[in-house]
Amino acid sequence: MKVLIRAEQPGDDEDISEVHIRAFGRTAEAAVVESLRGQGALLASLVALVRDRIVGHVALSPVEISDSPRAAVALGPLAVDPEHQGRGIGGMLVDAFLQHCRVRDEGLVVVLGYPDYYSRFGFTPAERLGLHYRDAGVAFQALEVRPGAADGLSGEVRYHPAFELA
Numbered sequence: 001m002k003v004l005i006r007a008e009q010p011g012d013d014e015d016i017s018e019v020h021i022r023a024f025g026r027t028a029e030a031a032v033v034e035s036l037r038g039q040g041a042l043l044a045s046l047v048a049l050v051r052d053r054i055v056g057h058v059a060l061s062p063v064e065i066s067d068s069p070r071a072a073v074a075l076g077p078l079a080v081d082p083e084h085q086g087r088g089i090g091g092m093l094v095d096a097f098l099q100h101c102r103v104r105d106e107g108l109v110v111v112l113g114y115p116d117y118y119s120r121f122g123f124t125p126a127e128r129l130g131l132h133y134r135d136a137g138v139a140f141q142a143l144e145v146r147p148g149a150a151d152g153l154s155g156e157v158r159y160h161p162a163f164e165l166a
């Protein structure tokens with residue numbers, strides 16, 4: 001199975017929403033992506049294609065840490081169409097996302113999700129870096145893409161308001 005990862009292009013938006021709706025079984029995550037896009041806060045948007053069909057997507061958006069704007073970026077929502085899960089596509093999207101962060105010179109990435117899944121990419125509980133998100137606990141994770149990027153940062157992380165839709 002050949003998988004292509006590329007940046008979102010004009011006209012991809014409906015297919016991206018459909019992937020999130022199918023993967024999460026609800027519309028909330030698709031609404032977050034649409035809202036980020038509409039507000040110019042979808043800083044990067046990567047899709048996975050199999051036979052020219054979008055089967056996966058991951059979004060990159062800004063977060064604030066204790067009033068420091070753009071101190072870090074958020075990974076997510078991340079989704080792979082159920083028919084294509086378990087074949088490494090989610091992993092390819094996360095790897096491409098992290099590579100994209102290095103190219104953009106982003107230092108710190110946070111994610112809200114399953115620790116068992118994200119730990120394989122090097123994410124660890126963000127609380128070890130002194131970073132917190134509401135009552136998310138260990139589900140809130142962070143990765144220093146640039147070593148030392150979290151130095152001097154601590155406190156509550158704020159996602160873009162679009163995430164209130166989730």
Ligand SMILES: CC(C)(COP(=O)(O)OP(=O)(O)OC[C@H]1O[C@@H](n2cnc3c(N)ncnc32)[C@H](O)[C@@H]1OP(=O)(O)O)[C@@H](O)C(=O)NCCC(=O)NCCS
Nearest residue numbers: 023078079080085086087088089090091112113114116117
């Ligand atoms: C999570 C998700 C993106 C993974 O995509 P994928 O293409 O299936 O992932 P990969 O094929 O790269 O990796 C599969 C591995 O992830 C593991 N995995 C999948 N969902 C997991 C979960 N909820 N918790 C822990 N591990 C999980 C699988 O067990 C598998 O492990 P293995 O490699 O040891 O066999 C996909 O399952 C999905 O879209 N889920 C629904 C939406 C969602 O929950 N998004 C993530 C929010 S944090």
